[in-house]
Amino acid sequence: MKSYDHIVVGAGISGLTLSLLLAMNGKKVLLLEKGARIGGSLNRFYKESVPFDTGFHFTGGFARGGILTDMLHVLGIGEQIKPVFLNAPGSGLFIFEKDNLTYDMPSGTDRFRLKLHEYFPKETQGIDEYFSRVKKVYASTVSLDLRKIGLSAETLEEDYQSLQSVLDSLTADRHLQGLLSVFCVCYGVKPKEVSFASHARVSGGLFESVARIENGGEAFIRAFSGSFKQTGIEIICNASIVECANIKNDTVGEFVLNNGEVIKADHCTFTIHPQEIIKILPREHLRKAFLERVASFETSNGFFAVSAIAEGADPQQFGPSIASLLPDTDINALLDPDLKGDGALAVIRSVETGKDGKKYCVVNAFEPEFYHNLEQWSDSSVGRRPRDYYEYKTKKVKRIGERFRQIYPQYRDNFKVLDAASVLTFRDYLFSPEGNAYGIKQKMGQFNLFGKLPLVNIYVAGQSAVLPGIVGAMLSSFIVARNLVGKENFNRFIEGELAN
Ligand SMILES: Cc1cc2nc3c(=O)[nH]c(=O)nc-3n(C[C@H](O)[C@H](O)[C@H](O)COP(=O)(O)OP(=O)(O)OC[C@H]3O[C@@H](n4cnc5c(N)ncnc54)[C@H](O)[C@@H]3O)c2cc1C
Numbered sequence: 001m002k003s004y005d006h007i008v009v010g011a012g013i014s015g016l017t018l019s020l021l022l023a024m025n026g027k028k029v030l031l032l033e034k035g036a037r038i039g040g041s042l043n044r045f046y047k048e049s050v051p052f053d054t055g056f057h058f059t060g061g062f063a064r065g066g067i068l069t070d071m072l073h074v075l076g077i078g079e080q081i082k083p084v085f086l087n088a089p090g091s092g093l094f095i096f097e098k099d100n101l102t103y104d105m106p107s108g109t110d111r112f113r114l115k116l117h118e119y120f121p122k123e124t125q126g127i128d129e130y131f132s133r134v135k136k137v138y139a140s141t142v143s144l145d146l147r148k149i150g151l152s153a154e155t156l157e158e159d160y161q162s163l164q165s166v167l168d169s170l171t172a173d174r175h176l177q178g179l180l181s182v183f184c185v186c187y188g189v190k191p192k193e194v195s196f197a198s199h200a201r202v203s204g205g206l207f208e209s210v211a212r213i214e215n216g217g218e219a220f221i222r223a224f225s226g227s228f229k230q231t232g233i234e235i236i237c238n239a240s241i242v243e244c245a246n247i248k249n250d251t252v253g254e255f256v257l258n259n260g261e262v263i264k265a266d267h268c269t270f271t272i273h274p275q276e277i278i279k280i281l282p283r284e285h286l287r288k289a290f291l292e293r294v295a296s297f298e299t300s301n302g303f304f305a306v307s308a309i310a311e312g313a314d315p316q317q318f319g320p321s322i323a324s325l326l327p328d329t330d331i332n333a334l335l336d337p338d339l340k341g342d343g344a345l346a347v348i349r350s351v352e353t354g355k356d357g358k359k360y361c362v363v364n365a366f367e368p369e370f371y372h373n374l375e376q377w378s379d380s381s382v383g384r385r386p387r388d389y390y391e392y393k394t395k396k397v398k399r400i401g402e403r404f405r406q407i408y409p410q411y412r413d414n415f416k417v418l419d420a421a422s423v424l425t426f427r428d429y430l431f432s433p434e435g436n437a438y439g440i441k442q443k444m445g446q447f448n449l450f451g452k453l454p455l456v457n458i459y460v461a462g463q464s465a466v467l468p469g470i471v472g473a474m475l476s477s478f479i480v481a482r483n484l485v486g487k488e489n490f491n492r493f494i495e496g497e498l499a500n
Helices: 014-024 065-076 109-119 122-142 161-172 174-186 195-207 216-231 276-282 288-295 369-378 387-407 424-431 469-485 485-498
Strands: 002-009 030-032 044-047 050-053 083-085 092-096 101-104 211-213 235-236 239-250 249-258 262-270 302-310 321-326 345-353 359-368 415-421 456-458
Touching: 002 014, 002 050, 014 030, 014 216, 030 288, 044 216, 044 415, 050 122, 050 216, 050 302, 050 345, 050 359, 050 415, 065 469, 065 485, 092 174, 092 216, 092 235, 101 109, 101 174, 101 456, 109 122, 122 161, 122 174, 161 195, 161 302, 161 424, 174 321, 174 424, 195 387, 195 469, 211 216, 216 415, 262 276, 262 469, 288 485, 302 424, 321 469, 345 387, 359 369, 369 387, 369 424, 387 415
Parallel strands: 002 030, 002 262, 030 235, 092 321, 262 456
Antiparallel strands: 044 050, 083 211, 092 101, 239 249, 249 262, 302 359, 302 415, 321 345, 345 359
16 A cells, blocks of 8 residues: 655645655655646646636735745745736826726836825725735735744734724725725625735735736646656646545554545545545544535636637737726626626736747636526536537626727627636636635635644635635645644744745
């Protein structure tokens, strides 16, 4: 029987990060991935030789001394991940469509704040108060400093205040409220459901800098793959755990894989959707209250995605940029599953190199979409969906094309859609139960699974644990690694790598 120090389940950014951290600390690691290849939401796909991103498109955390820069440095792959900052004028547009109002917002927290002063001269006090609170939360969140990360982050007053309540106390201007809560769409929780602290932990990095990565998520996959070879991490794809066996004193001794193989490991960490984890764990070792808690978790939205190109557009003039189209100033309404009409739409432009070596002007557009609205087609699988599902998709693609042409009339005649995906597509490709973009919502009053589970050698990390997005997913793995490797050893390791 093969034997390991650690099994890591799921090879998205969380599983990749955790596996490498453990191996760098001398552990023997097996990484299991249900899909045919590693990478999860980092993977790209190609249509007519043009590369498109599946999940990950842009991130914060790359500013000087930023958390993402630090994490990549510790992992020894910083040199291979090249950020492309979105800081040219016009690269961060927020458009309230009904009111025909466009805000061109710069990168950098202070520049963003001062630009808001120009747009809302009567609201400067509320604006300053908002940013000083964002900065306070960001600075006092221990997990955002790799030297101090711990499983139990310090709780702040702002962990118990909703973003909406803070906004209401600062301004009554609905456009300003919309702009100060727009990043909720980047993690899928309504302003009235999310704590100000969670909002600040994600948005703090996005205000500071927004960047795409050269070659998208594939750059991460290549970098990790290289380091895996050097550190001897073993990977099995098309693999998952179907049973936990030989359990003594609430400790799992053996793990049975879908191919029948039985593996011994001292620890196993799941980086997959919590509701999928529960299906694998032995029920008789879990309390009813625990199972009920997991069953009640509210999942985040997914996205309807359109992958397109602007044919014949000049790559020199094309992005990178993100335009956020907002049909309403109330972000709560835009994240409501029962919303009628258009949703918020993120239009991401970038220039990508195709498989044929040519430069393409690429457009990725995303609109929040909710699984329960597509439930009538949930029994179907990729390539085998009923006709009315395709009619639904065609209608959505047409409407998103109209909205794109409205803001970019110069590409009116050369906007060419190459593919489209719904939450059902994401569900089937990423093995996430409802095609959610961010797993379980990080909302007030919901205590997500993180760290050690009731079984003593089973842990949880991943995007549903502490914060969504790739930064949150990686952070959760750093925190769990610290627990698994031991605080002292891990701190020494972090200090050593950061000093390199
Ligand atoms: C459309 C979309 C757009 C997004 N845009 C951004 C963005 O621009 N910026 C950003 O930061 N974040 C974005 N996100 C979110 C981001 O992609 C995720 O937060 C992050 O990649 C999650 O990483 P993860 O490792 O936790 O999960 P995943 O990437 O989902 O990886 C989980 C892995 O586990 C595997 N798996 C599942 N079940 C099992 C099992 N039983 N056994 C073994 N393996 C299993 C899956 O196949 C997958 O490879 C987006 C997500 C989506 C869907």
